[in-house]
Amino acid sequence: MTEQIPRLLLDADPDEELVTVQRGDKNVALVRDPFDLGDSTDNFVEHLERLGFEPLPEPARPRPRERERPRPHIAGAPPRRKHSRTPNLAEVELPAPAGLIDRLLGPDERKRLVALQELVSRGAPYDRFGFSPEVTRNVFPLFYALYRFYFRVKSQGHENLPKEGAAILAGNHGGLLPFDGAMGIIDILMHTDPPRLLRTIVDRWAGSLPWVNVFYARVGQIVGTRENFNELLADGQFVLVFPEGMDGITKNVTQRYRVQPFRVGFIEHALRTQTPIVPMAFLGSDDQAPILYDMKPLAKRLGLPMLPITPTFPWFGPAGLLPYPVSYKIVYGEPLHFHERFGPEGADDSRLVRYLAKQVRRSVQLLIDRNR
Amino acid sequence: MAHVLVTHSDEPIGRRVVKTLVHDEDVESILALGSGTPPRAFDRFLSGNPPKLSYVRIDMAKHRPVSDFFHSSRFREASIDTLIYVPQHGVSDGASLPMVAGLPPRTAEARLVLQNCLEASSIRSVIALGSAFVYRLQPGNANRLDEESELDLDPEVQPEVRSWIDSDMLFHSEIGNQRIRVVLLRAPTVVATGGFIYMNPWLSGSPGLRLRPLGFDPLCALVSDKDVAKAIQSAVHTEHPGIFNVAGAQAIPLSVLGRWTGRPSLSVPRGFLRAASSASHWLGADTPRTRDCPQLRYGFTLDTTRAERELGFRPQYQIGLSRAGDGGLRLETSPA
Numbered sequence: 001m002t003e004q005i006p007r008l009l010l011d012a013d014p015d016e017e018l019v020t021v022q023r024g025d026k027n028v029a030l031v032r033d034p035f036d037l038g039d040s041t042d043n044f045v046e047h048l049e050r051l052g053f054e055p056l057p058e059p060a061r062p063r064p065r066e067r068e069r070p071r072p073h074i075a076g077a078p079p080r081r082k083h084s085r086t087p088n089l090a091e092v093e094l095p096a097p098a099g100l101i102d103r104l105l106g107p108d109e110r111k112r113l114v115a116l117q118e119l120v121s122r123g124a125p126y127d128r129f130g131f132s133p134e135v136t137r138n139v140f141p142l143f144y145a146l147y148r149f150y151f152r153v154k155s156q157g158h159e160n161l162p163k164e165g166a167a168i169l170a171g172n173h174g175g176l177l178p179f180d181g182a183m184g185i186i187d188i189l190m191h192t193d194p195p196r197l198l199r200t201i202v203d204r205w206a207g208s209l210p211w212v213n214v215f216y217a218r219v220g221q222i223v224g225t226r227e228n229f230n231e232l233l234a235d236g237q238f239v240l241v242f243p244e245g246m247d248g249i250t251k252n253v254t255q256r257y258r259v260q261p262f263r264v265g266f267i268e269h270a271l272r273t274q275t276p277i278v279p280m281a282f283l284g285s286d287d288q289a290p291i292l293y294d295m296k297p298l299a300k301r302l303g304l305p306m307l308p309i310t311p312t313f314p315w316f317g318p319a320g321l322l323p324y325p326v327s328y329k330i331v332y333g334e335p336l337h338f339h340e341r342f343g344p345e346g347a348d349d350s351r352l353v354r355y356l357a358k359q360v361r362r363s364v365q366l367l368i369d370r371n372r
Numbered sequence: 373m374a375h376v377l378v379t380h381s382d383e384p385i386g387r388r389v390v391k392t393l394v395h396d397e398d399v400e401s402i403l404a405l406g407s408g409t410p411p412r413a414f415d416r417f418l419s420g421n422p423p424k425l426s427y428v429r430i431d432m433a434k435h436r437p438v439s440d441f442f443h444s445s446r447f448r449e450a451s452i453d454t455l456i457y458v459p460q461h462g463v464s465d466g467a468s469l470p471m472v473a474g475l476p477p478r479t480a481e482a483r484l485v486l487q488n489c490l491e492a493s494s495i496r497s498v499i500a501l502g503s504a505f506v507y508r509l510q511p512g513n514a515n516r517l518d519e520e521s522e523l524d525l526d527p528e529v530q531p532e533v534r535s536w537i538d539s540d541m542l543f544h545s546e547i548g549n550q551r552i553r554v555v556l557l558r559a560p561t562v563v564a565t566g567g568f569i570y571m572n573p574w575l576s577g578s579p580g581l582r583l584r585p586l587g588f589d590p591l592c593a594l595v596s597d598k599d600v601a602k603a604i605q606s607a608v609h610t611e612h613p614g615i616f617n618v619a620g621a622q623a624i625p626l627s628v629l630g631r632w633t634g635r636p637s638l639s640v641p642r643g644f645l646r647a648a649s650s651a652s653h654w655l656g657a658d659t660p661r662t663r664d665c666p667q668l669r670y671g672f673t674l675d676t677t678r679a680e681r682e683l684g685f686r687p688q689y690q691i692g693l694s695r696a697g698d699g700g701l702r703l704e705t706s707p708a
Contacts, residue, residue, distance in 0.1 A: 121621055121622075124621075124622050124690075124692075125624065125628075126591065126622075126623060126624060126625070127623075128514070128516070128621075128623055128673045129513075129514045129516070129591075129673070130513045130514040130591040130623070130625070130671065204510060204511045204512065205511070206511075207510065207511030207512030207513065207670070208511035208669075209587075210585070210586060210587020210588060211587040213511065213512060213513045213587075213588065213669075213670075214513055214587070214588065214589050214625075216513065217512070217513030217514050217591065217671075218513075222512075222514075223510065223511060223512030223513075223515065225510055225512070225515055225516070227515065227516040227517055227518050227521060227675060228512075228515060228516045230516075231516045231675060
C-alpha cells in the first residue's frame with residue numbers, strides 16, 4: 001500500500017509543517033525546525049508572498065529585428081526527435097534468449113533492457129553522453145542481484161513520478177560508495193512503463209577517475225555540468241541529483257539521516273526548464289558504511305575528497321569499503337511544481353532559489369523521518 | 373545571388389564545400405583558392421561557358437601573395453561578397469612546421485585572410501570553419517558543450533589546439549563588426565568518404581599505433597564532411613552572424629574511432645605516457661602518437677541547437693563501418 005506523503009505548501013508556516021511528524025503510527029513532535037540555522041525564514045516567506053501576490057514582471061521582449069531574415073530549409077533533412085523515449089512494455093518484442101545473461105533474467109527484466117535500446121538513435125552503439133545499452137545489459141544482472149537479494153530494496157510512491165517528460169529527482173546521499181544511486185536506477189527501471197533510465201548527476205571528481213568515468217558514462221550517468229543538465233532535461237529524461245554533494249556521503253555516523261545543506265543549482269535548472277522536482281528518500285544508505293571519523297587533513301594531502309574510518313575500513317583493506325547488507329527503502333514524494341508559481345524568472349532571484357532548495361530539503365527530510 | 377570565395381579548395385573539406393556550392397542555384401560564381409593544382413573533380417565545373425567556378429593557385433600563409441591577390445583585378449572582377457575560410461588541414465604536427473611571421477601557419481593564415489576581408493569593400497560575409505577542440509574539457513567521459521562553453525586558454529595546451537584557439541579568437545573578435553557578417557562554425561572530428569578523418573589533433577597524421585592514458589576512453593563527436601559543407605551553405609544564405617556548433621548525431625569512443633581508422637591505441641599508465649611524450653619532444657619528434665592531452669581523457673559532444681535554430685542545420689549523414697571494394701571495413705558516411 002502506497003503511503004500518501006503530504007505536500008509542503010510554500011505559503012504555510014514552515015515551522016508548523018515540522019512540528020508534528022508522523023512516524024509509523026506515532027506522532028513525533030519536533031521542538032523546532034531542524035533546518036533553522038539562525039537566519040530568519042520569515043523574511044523569506046514575506047519575500048515569497050510579495051513575489052506570489054504581486055504580478056510577476058513582464059518577461060523581457062526580444063529585440064525587434066531590423067528586417068525579416070530568410071528561414072533556411074534543408075531539403076530531405078530528417079525530422080528532429082523531440083524526446084528520447086522508450087516504448088511501452090507491451091510494444092517490446094522480446095528476442096529469443098541468447099547467452100548466459102538472458103537465461104539469468106526473467107522476461108520482464110529482459111523487455112525493459114530491450115526497451116532501453118531505443119534511447120540510442122538508429123541502432124548506434126552509444127548515445128550523445130556515451131550511454132551504451134549493451135554495457136548496461138551486461139552489468140544489469142549484478143546490480144539487479146544486489147537490488148533484490150543484497151539490499152532487499154523496497155520502494156513506494158512510484159505514482160508520483162511523471163508519466164512522461166523530464167523530472168528532477170532530488171534525494172539524500174549516503175554510504176561512501178554511491179550504491180543509493182545505483183539502486184535508484186534499478187528501481188525506476190523496474191517500476192516504470194515505459195521503462196525509464198534514471199540519469200544520475202555525478203561529481204566532477206568521479207569524471208577524472210580512471211575506468212570509473214568510462215563505466216559511469218556507459219551506464220548512462222553524467223558529470224554535473226550546466227550544459228549536460230540542460231540537455232538531459234530538454235530531452236525529457238529523469239535526472240537524479242544529490243544536492244548534498246560530497247557532504248552527504250562524507251557525513252559522520254552521528255549525522256546519519258540528517259540531510260545536509262543543499263546546493264541550489266538544480267532549482268535554477270528546474271525553474272528555467274519548467275521541470276517538476278520529485279523529492280526522494282533513500283533509507284538504508286546511511287547504514288551501509290557508517291563513518292566514524294574522516295581524516296580530512298590526510299585526505300587533502302593525498303588529493304582525495306575524504307579518508308574515512310569505518311568499522312571495517314581501513315582494517316580490511318579496500319574490501320572494507322564494501323557496503324553492509326542493509327535493507328534499503330526508496331520513497332518518492334509528491335512532485336513540487338515550483339515553476340508553475342515562479343516561472344523561469346524566479347531562477348534569477350538568488351534568495352528565492354535558496355529558499356526553494358530549503359523547501360526541497362525539508363521534503364526529503366520529511367520523507368526520511370516518516371519512513372524510518 | 374552570392375559570389376563566393378573558398379580557401380583551400382584543393383583539400384578534402386574545401387573540395388566538398390566547392391562541390392556543394394556549385395550545385396547551389398543561389399550561388400552565381402565561385403572563386404576557389406588552393407596551394408596545389410586544381411583537383412580533377414573540378415574539371416567539369418571549370419570548363420563551363422561561362423564557368424561558374426574559377427581556380428587560383430596561391431599560398432595562403434604568405435603575406436605578399438595573399439595581399440597581391442586581394443588587390444588584383446581578378447578579385448575585383450569577381451565581385452566577391454562572401455568569403456568561406458576553410459583552414460588548411462594536415463598541419464597536425466604544428467610544432468614541426470616553420471613559423472610564419474612568428475606565428476603557426478594556421479594562425480598566420482587566419483589573420484591574413486581576416487585582415488584582407490576587412491579591407492576589401494565588396495566582402496559582406498566571412499564564414500570560417502573552426503575546430504570544436506578549442507573548448508576546455510571538464511573531467512568526464514562526455515561533456516555536452518554549447519557555444520557559450522569556456523575556451524581552453526591554458527598556456528600548456530598543445531601547439532595544434534593553440535593554433536585553432538588563436539584563429540578562433542581572431543574571427544570571434546570581429547563578430548560584432550557592423551560592416552561584415554562573421555560566422556564561425558566549430559566542427560568536431562570530420563569524417564569523409566573513404567574513412568578519412570580531419571581536424572582531430574590526436575588522430576591526424578599518418579596511421580599507426582598511438583598511446584593513450586590507461587582507464588580513459590573519451591567519447592568523440594563526429595560530423596560528416598557533407599554535413600559541414602551543408603552547414604557552410606546554410607550560413608551563406610542566412611544573415612545570422614555568430615558562433616555555431618556543427619556536429620552529427622553520432623559519437624563513438626576514441627579507441628573505437630582509432631581502430632576504425634587504422635590508428636589503434638594502446639592504453640598505458642599516465643606516467644609512462646608523460647615520459648614518452650617528453651622523450652619524443654626532446655628528440656624533436658613530437659607527434660600525436662605520444663601526446664598527453666585532456667582530449668585523451670575527457671570527451672565531448674556538441675549542442676547544435678543554435679545552428680539548427682538560426683542556420684537550419686540538421687545533420688543528414690550517419691557515420692559507420694561499411695565494407696569497401698577491397699573487402700576491408702572502412703569508416704563511411706551515408707544518408708541517415
